[in-house]
Amino acid sequence: MNNKPTPGVRFKENRAEIAVWAPHAKKAAIVLNDGNMLDLNPKDHGYWVLNTPALRPGDGYRFKLDGGEPLPDPASLSQPDGVHGASRAVDLHQFNWTDTGWQNPDLEQYLIYELHTGTFSQAGTFDGVAEKLGYLKDLGVTAIEIMPVAQFPGGRNWGYDGVFPYAVQNTYGGARGLAKLVDACHQHGIAVILDVVYNHFGPEGNYMGSYGPYFTGKYHTPWGDALNFDDAWCDEVRHYFIRNVLMWFRDFHIDALRLDAVHAIKDFGAKHILKEIRENVDELMAQTGRKHHLIVELDLNDPIFIDPAEKRGYGMDAQWIDEFHHALRVTAGEKRDGYYSDFEGIAHLAKSYNSAYVYDGIYSPGRLKTFGAKANDNPGSQFIVFSQNHDHVGNRMLGERSSKLFSFEMQKLMAGAVMVSPFIPMLFMGEEWAEPNPFQYFVSHTDPELADAVRKGRKAEFASFHTEEEAPDPQAVETFNSSKLQWDLLNKEGHRQMLGFYQALIRIRKQLPALATLNRxxxxxxxxxxxxxxxxxxxxxxxxxxxxxxxxxxxxxxxxxxxxxxxxxxxxxxxxxxxxxxxxxxxxxxxxxxxxxxxxx
Amino acid sequence: MNNKPTPGVRFKENRAEIAVWAPHAKKAAIVLNDGNMLDLNPKDHGYWVLNTPALRPGDGYRFKLDGGEPLPDPASLSQPDGVHGASRAVDLHQFNWTDTGWQNPDLEQYLIYELHTGTFSQAGTFDGVAEKLGYLKDLGVTAIEIMPVAQFPGGRNWGYDGVFPYAVQNTYGGARGLAKLVDACHQHGIAVILDVVYNHFGPEGNYMGSYGPYFTGKYHTPWGDALNFDDAWCDEVRHYFIRNVLMWFRDFHIDALRLDAVHAIKDFGAKHILKEIRENVDELMAQTGRKHHLIVELDLNDPIFIDPAEKRGYGMDAQWIDEFHHALRVTAGEKRDGYYSDFEGIAHLAKSYNSAYVYDGIYSPGRLKTFGAKANDNPGSQFIVFSQNHDHVGNRMLGERSSKLFSFEMQKLMAGAVMVSPFIPMLFMGEEWAEPNPFQYFVSHTDPELADAVRKGRKAEFASFHTEEEAPDPQAVETFNSSKLQWDLLNKEGHRQMLGFYQALIRIRKQLPALATLNRxxxxxxxxxxxxxxxxxxxxxxxxxxxxxxxxxxxxxxxxxxxxxxxxxxxxxxxxxxxxxxxxxxxxxxxxxxxxxxxxx
Missing domain, CATH: 2.60.40.1180 (Golgi alpha-mannosidase II)
Structure with missing residues (x-):
């Protein structure tokens, strides 16, 4: 770990340690809620710091650069008034953890349940999730994966529009709410994976550009300029994200991170940012004696991401295998268009059981190029498979889950296909009882022009599909509400048996060594x-x-x-x-x- | 080697095998010089082919896509009328090689002499180079490195504005002239390195875009959109360059390639294009029993480029070390501005002797980021060092060689510093007799607007330097002529002794095992x-x-x-x-x- 200051506000011996990176500023100050302003002191590499007793936990604050408008802290831990409001200082040491006996299992023991906090429970909060931990334990899953919680605009969002990577969404329950949930999970013997987004910022409330070169024009991504991981000043941008990783593990007791779409992290430098994250996490684990896993979403079929350092890999512990999903669903009858067009059904499903990657150095007609490399020497615990997840459900125009697209029998077959794989299975919340509600794309931008643009973009995207129906309005509260799980279905005919089937599958997978041992x-x-x-x-x-x-x-x-x-x-x-x-x-x-x-x- | 057609025209059994890649065309034809037009037949992956006796060696031709303007062949072997003219079919088998006894030495034996064909001799041709091979043999160098010869606009250019990677510059002597030179080199026991440019095309006469997606907007380079090595259709673009590599080795008996600025080759795919080139060259070497080396210019200080496949490297044989040059010149008194600003003189020179890379994972103030990785396990024969080269001379406003910038004694010291290194030394033509003429930046664009833009760009680039002098006009023929070597200086006082000193240095380097053995x-x-x-x-x-x-x-x-x-x-x-x-x-x-x-x- 380098000795650069931790960005944001930390408390030590009743004093606030304040740091912000603003390399082009000539002057930087913190503006307190009472209107008082304190100058920050310049440090090497563009940092501005202050050690002061004047800022207390719970106080609001903003930063002012070169006499400009006061702005929220890029490393804010709390945005009680949303993405445009003041930041609030949080003392991360104040939470009383009760999980001292907790031991994060090896990845081989993971059986993952992906959930979206806002729609998992009626309350849409971390507390709402915590209430169901007994249920999840009975189901048999050993880890929950929480979709991104970094502060996003408004109260309804999948989480990928987050603009404050260090701040926990206020409407979910904030930092304290998340800590409470993690603690409760550990009490129930459940590990916690947090989905984090290090490849882009959301389109509203992104103040990063006012602070420094967080982005680079060297590379294009679907969201515009790429985050700056290898251009001038990248050390400080890398530091910002590395400290973010360490915060989740150390201060929130998160067991594993799921890094969103790492193929959109562009880094041509001699040490890939993921490798540097790995090294820092290894150092943390050596210090604390705790175990943490790094899981990536990856659309490159390149095992360099998951190979260990000895093999010159970036050392990620595991990755998602969307190709298993695609092959499985085409086998089950999904129409071969869009990203399914490359999948031929059952032969590809068998290939994925054998090779994890379907496109492992062969020509991909969908991509119009040869794609991927072989990952034959990587253990099964490095691959996470599923028959549905937030993306593949929610990216459909109507957000239908498998329950609306496949017969009851086929749903059971698909669940079985996942559960007998030599990989780590992941469920998407509600699939275990064949939840009929959709999981649709929803946002709650506070900027009306942006809301309108997103609405229109979504309509245009699906203009050529399902002409008989309309794309739901992403900004409408009903779109969000209709995506919530219906827990009252649990005891209803059909749903009850589906749940029982999932429980049986999970029990069998755990009990039979031939299934539980992920030997490919x-x-x-x-x-x-x-x-x-x-x-x-x-x-x-x-x-x-x-x-x-x-x-x-x-x-x-x-x-x-x-x-x-x-x-x-x-x-x-x-x-x-x-x-x-x-x-x-x-x-x-x-x-x-x-x-x-x-x-x- | 895959079974895609070789782009361009090849002759086999008195018939022309014609292939062009134009994946978006609905119709493609070859237009012969006599006005006759023959339709090409579509093949997989966007190729169009024809096997015909109608096109003979020496005939002119162009391609016509979808009834558009006839255009030169992207894989033309000859452009007798320049970059905008018709292509000419060449039978590469017609040259009578006399070098059957030739064996390309190991890289450790290389002692390189970089030359620019246009300014090396008064004639400015391959024949002009061939005349001096006896001289070069006496000097003691074992390899010449020829600056790029791919057809460029006009007759005066460093070669980096080439737009026909398969065509040898007509004003130098074309394909036949190059083959003759290589053959003569081998007769003299001299290996030939050819400088090739796979990272961009020149600004004039680039017809590639009319044929297919050779470029991608995913990445920016100093020359605009990057060549497409990892986007849709990249297989065919990669094939185009791979076949180009194989052509130089197989058909021109080139011993080694120097790949220009490979850091500007952007490839995030699972198999880097350089790795695929390596594999193809290995296959060729296994077939022919001949040895070929791949040398890269690399500004990333990342040994993954030169490590072998067993270490997951791209397998390049060697790379240029500009940092040795920078450290040496700052030590010798060069002003610390521009790319010299990161170099502290003698300590960095010592570091380069020890570590090859100066920035090997440390913070680079010039780049404003941590840069590089260690290359401690790579043998000395993987690094090429020099006290001047075409770039660092020619990128000065006035193109002064060391002879104009350093004392006679210092020039000898610098030559010695290079020659005693545990790396492969490279000289830049004329430095061995302290040639006083500059090597300036020159072009001969035929598009007057472009010529003017280059002229203005060059002026603007140096606006803040040497205010007492003017940047030479790159388009002026005098700029080119004044960059030619003055061979009549060879026997003049001072120059003669400098040459003697270089000869002695080279002899000593070869004779003393402690110097000749590149054990780091x-x-x-x-x-x-x-x-x-x-x-x-x-x-x-x-x-x-x-x-x-x-x-x-x-x-x-x-x-x-x-x-x-x-x-x-x-x-x-x-x-x-x-x-x-x-x-x-x-x-x-x-x-x-x-x-x-x-x-x-």
């Missing part, structure tokens, strides 16, 4: 493209598990394993799971999965 | 910053060589090696080299180098 070498697939069946065999020690998946609409003969003494561990067609009941011996129902166990192999 | 581990430096002296010790087997360099203006005591029995191998102050003569025993003259040999260490 002990794995075989047999695909029948005509019959649309896939047999996945995994083994560990003396145990072998055969997972037979029938994605077709017809019954199929079970043609394996000819000489093994197998017993059925789970059959998704069972009436217990609201299915049609088992097929005759030697057959598998349409759209179903059977898991067999054998100890004779 | 057997090396020690002792710096005295106050006295401005540097002692470089290198050893091999039982031999040790001590190189004492005095960059100061005063005599300095020789305080080493106290107990070793050393003999002086070379003293740059000797009258033989037009120096002031040796200092008294135990002293070294100002601005001089003494090389001692000892076999007792």
């Amino acid at each position: 070498k002990n794995l075989k697939t047999i695909v029948n493209e005509t019959e649309k069946t896939l047999l996945l065999q995994r083994w560990h020690g003396g145990q072998s598990v055969f997972c037979l998946m029938n994605f077709s609409d017809g019954e199929r003969p079970v043609s394996f394993p000819e000489n093994a003494a197998c017993s059925i561990v789970l059959n998704s067609a069972d009436t217990e799971w609201n299915g049609p009941g088992r097929a005759a011996a030697g057959y598998i129902r349409p759209q179903s999965i059977i898991i067999y166990e054998s100890s004779n192999v | 581990k057997n090396l020690k430096t002792i710096v005295n910053e106050t006295e401005k002296t540097l002692l470089l010790q290198r050893w091999h087997g039982g031999q040790s060589v001590f190189c004492l360099m005095n960059f100061s203006d005063g005599e300095r005591p020789v305080s080493f090696p106290e107990n070793a029995a050393c003999s002086i191998v070379l003293n740059s102050a000797d009258t033989e080299w037009n120096g002031p003569g040796r200092a008294a025993a135990g002293y070294i003259r100002p601005q001089s180098i003494i090389i001692y040999e000892s076999s007792n260490v």
Whole structure:
């Protein structure tokens, strides 16, 4: 860890340590809520600092550069009045943690539940999440992944429009609310993954440009100029994000970060920013004795991101595998357009079981270029798979979950396909009871022009689709409200059985060593493209598990394993799971999965 | 090697194999010089091909897309009428090679002489170069490096404004002239390095955009949009450059390529284009049994470019080390502005002897960021050093060579400093006789507006320098002519002795195993910053060589090696080299180098 000041306000021995980076300013001051103004002192590399007892925890403040308008702190920990308001000083030491006995499990033990705080509960707060921890523990997941909580404009947003990476969304419950939730998770034996966005800032309330060269025109991203990770002054921008990582782990006891779309982090320098984050996290772990994981969303199929430093990798612990999702959904009947166009169904699903990446150095017709490299030596615990997530649900015009797109039986098959994989499974909130509500794209910009632009952009994006229906208005409160989970469905017919099926799947995955051990070498697939069946065999020690998946609409003969003494561990067609009941011996129902166990192999 | 067609025209069994990539065209045809037009046939990935006896070697031709204007071939081998004229078909098999006995030496044996074909000889042609091969052999260099020869606008250009990477500049002698020169070099035991530009196209005569997406707006470079190495359709752009590499090696018997400014090649894909070039060259070498080297100009100080594939490197054989040049020249008295501002003189020179990279992960005040990584495990033969080159001479407003900027004694010291390094030395044409003519920036654009813009740009660039003098007009023929070498100086007083000194230096470097063996581990430096002296010790087997360099203006005591029995191998102050003569025993003259040999260490 370098000795640059931590950006923002920290409290030590009843004094505030204030630091802000403004390399082009000639003068910098902090403006207190009572109107008093204190000059900051210039330091190396463009930092301005002050150690003062005049700012107290809970006080509002802003910074003033060269006599300009007072602005919120780029490293604000709290924005009680939203993105345009004053920042509020927070003493991160004031929370009383009760999780001293907590030990973050290895990634291999992770079973992830992705949730959006605003729509997970009726309250839409961290407290609302905390109320359901007992439920999640019973479900069997071992980690929740919280969609981004960095302060965004208004109260309704997926979180990817955050503009204060250090501030926890005020409407969710702020820093204290998040700390309370993490503490409660640890009491329930649940790890916490936080989704963080280091590749762009949202379009409203981004005051970074007034402070310094946080962005560079060297690279284009879908959101405009790239964050400056390798241009002049990048050391300080890198420092800003590295300290942000360390804050979540050290001060909020977060167990793992999920770094959004790291392919949009452009860094041609000799040390990639992710590698530097890794080194800093390693140092922190050595200091505290606690374990933390770094997970990335990555659309490059390049194992350099997840390989360890010894292999010149950036050392990320795991990455999302969207290609498994795409292959699975096309196999299940999803229309092959947009990003699904590159996926051929069941052969690609089998490839993903075997190779994680489908495009691992082969030509991608969708991208019009050869894409990816092989990741054959990376353990299964480095790959996170799912049959739906916020993105692939919410990026549909109507935000339909699988429950609205696939039959009840197919939903169970898809869940099974994820759960028997040699990778880390992730659920998207509500899928375990086939929540019928959509998860739509919603915002609450306070700038009316921007709100209008987003609304129009969304309409234009879907102009050529679903002509019979209209894209929901992202700015409308109803779009947000209709995306909330309906917890009262939990005990309703169908939903109850789906939940039971998920619980059974999770229990089986944990109990059978052949499934729980994420050894990619002990794995075989047999695909029948005509019959649309896939047999996945995994083994560990003396145990072998055969997972037979029938994605077709017809019954199929079970043609394996000819000489093994197998017993059925789970059959998704069972009436217990609201299915049609088992097929005759030697057959598998349409759209179903059977898991067999054998100890004779 | 993939099975995509080789771009351009190749002859096989008296038929022309024609291929052009134009993925967005609906129709493509070749227009022959007699006005006849033949349709090309569409192939996968946007190629258009034709196999025909109608086009003969020597015939002119152009391509016509969708009925538009006929345009020259992007992979033209010959542009007899310049960049805007028709292309001419060339049969690359027609040259009678006489170099069957030639073996390209290992890089460790390279001693490079960089030359610009247009200004090296009065004729300004490949034949003009060939005439001096006896001279170069006597000088002792083992390789010439030819500045880019890809067809550029007009007849006067450094070569970095090339727009036909496959066509050899017509005014130099074209493809046949180059082949003849290479053959002659090999007869003289001299290897040939060709400078190639894969990071941009020149501003005039670039028809690439009419054919396909050769460029991408994803990245900015100093020349505008970057060449497309990782965006949609990049496979075909990569193929275009890979085949270009293979052509130089296979069809022109080029021994090594020097790839211009590879830091401006932007490729975030899972397989870097340089790595793919390496793989293709390896395949070619396995086929032919010939050896070829890949050298890069690199301003990133990142050894991933030169590390082998086993270390996940891109596998380039060697790179230029501009930082050695900068450190050396600041030590010799160069003013610390522009790119020299980051260099502190003698300590940095010593660092470069030890570490190759000066900025190897430390903060660079000039770049305002931490820069580089360590390259401690790379052999000395991977680094090319020099005290001047075309860039650092020609980028000065007046293009002065060292001869105009440093004393005669200092020039000898600088030459010595390069020649005793554990790296590969490179000379810039004429420095070996202290050529007083400048090497200025010159162009000969045929577009008057562009010529004017370049003229104005050059003036503006130097507006704040040397206010007493004017930037020479790049478009003026005198600027070009005054940059030519004056071979008649060779026997003149001063020049003759400088040449003798270079010959002696080169001979000593080759003869002493401690110098010839580029082992970076057997090396020690002792710096005295106050006295401005540097002692470089290198050893091999039982031999040790001590190189004492005095960059100061005063005599300095020789305080080493106290107990070793050393003999002086070379003293740059000797009258033989037009120096002031040796200092008294135990002293070294100002601005001089003494090389001692000892076999007792």
